[in-house]
Amino acid sequence: MRIAVDLLGGDNAPDVVVDGALRACAADPAVHLLLVGPPAVAEAAVAAAPAATRDRLSVLPATRAVAMTDPATRGGRPETTVRAAVAAVAAGTADAVVSAGASGAIVTAAALGFGRLPGIRRPALxxxxxxxxxxxVLLDVGGSLDCGPATLLWHAALGAAYAALVHDRDRPRVGLLSIGVEPGKGDRARRLADPALAAADLPRRARYVGLVEGHEVCDGSRADVVVTDGFTGNILLKGIEGAYAMAGAASTAPRAGALLGVRGTAVVCHGAAGPADVASGIALAATLYRRRVAQTLAAIVADRVEA
Structure with missing residues (x-):
């Protein structure tokens, strides 16, 4: 498989991205990496690679990064590394894209370059x-900050299918994150989405278990999939990461997520990702490609739209 890696995405790019890419290439002999970035940086990375993996590295020149402070629309510009990486997938030169750049820019680039699945206005991480x-599976963790009830229903469908395809969950349990488990708790979007989810026919024989609170997410006792908007999901994810840091423990919170709802395979790494996180993101992209997750989600969404 061929994975396009954005060399300029992330707080510590390109060094940690190059390091992580070389680790991932060495760990999986089936992976071929397309290094997207300034030619001097990409070519130096190829030269530094072990001889055994060098023939599985190639270069796609692109010179402009999208800074974390840039507007999300900057990701749609063709001269940026993230848009060039997405374009490589859209053109068939690569099978998946991995970037640790600004989430909004990656979502914009993927939505423009791949296109959204029918019926989905807001992709989810x-x-x-x-x-x-x-x-x-927690979604959304930053793809779409402001979600209405219809988007939360799509998140539930995508998350249920993702849990079945990636984690082999049989009849995954789906919960909606809120401030209490009693019906009627939460903001307007959740009050409307809760009964709609209860009546929904979710894919992969998933079952809706109702509202869940934040402290129930990480024990997995009630739900295999937790649905929320990208604003609260991102805060929760980073809160978990901070709790590990306060406890003096190494964080096991994920630093890579899959972008669902677009016509292609994209993985977004944490902006502060280190080499191991980048390597993990590339490994996730390889798993998504091997399990044909993007194609299966597209078929599920098409069936639901037609129904």
Missing amino acids: AASLPAVAGPV
Whole structure:
């Protein structure tokens, strides 16, 4: 498989991205990486790679990064590394894209370059949280900050399918994040989405278990998929990361998530990702490609829209 890696995405790019890319290439002999960035940086990375992996590295020149302070629309400009990486996938030169750049710019680039799935206005970032009972899929964690009830229903459908495809969950349990478990708790979007989810026919024989609170997310006892908007999801994810730091423990919070709802495979890494996080993001992209997640989600969404 061929994975396009944005060399200029992230707080510590390009060094940590190059390091992580070389680690991922060495770990998986089936991976071929397309290094998207300034030619001097990409060519130096190829030269630094072990001889055994050098023939699985190639270069796609692109010179402009999208800064974390730039507007999300900057990701749509063709001269940026993230848009060039997405364009490579859209053209068939690569099979997936990985970037640690600004989430909004990546979502914009993927939505423009791949196109959204029918019926989906706002793509979602899905992160897999470690939990006692197995991974819990949390979405959205930053793809769409402001979500209405219809978007939350789509998130539930995408998340249920993702849990089944990536984590082999049989009949995944889906919950809606709120401030209490009693019906009627939460803001307007959740008060409307709760009964709609209860009546929805979710894919992969998923079942809706109702509202869940924040403290229930990481134990996995009630839900395999937790649905929320990108604003609260991102805060929750980073709060978990901060709790590990305060406890003096190494964080096991994910630093890479899959972008769901677009016609292609894209993985977004944390902006502060280190080499291991970048390597993990590339490994996730490889898993998504191997399991044909993007194609299966597209088929599920098409069936629901037609119905």
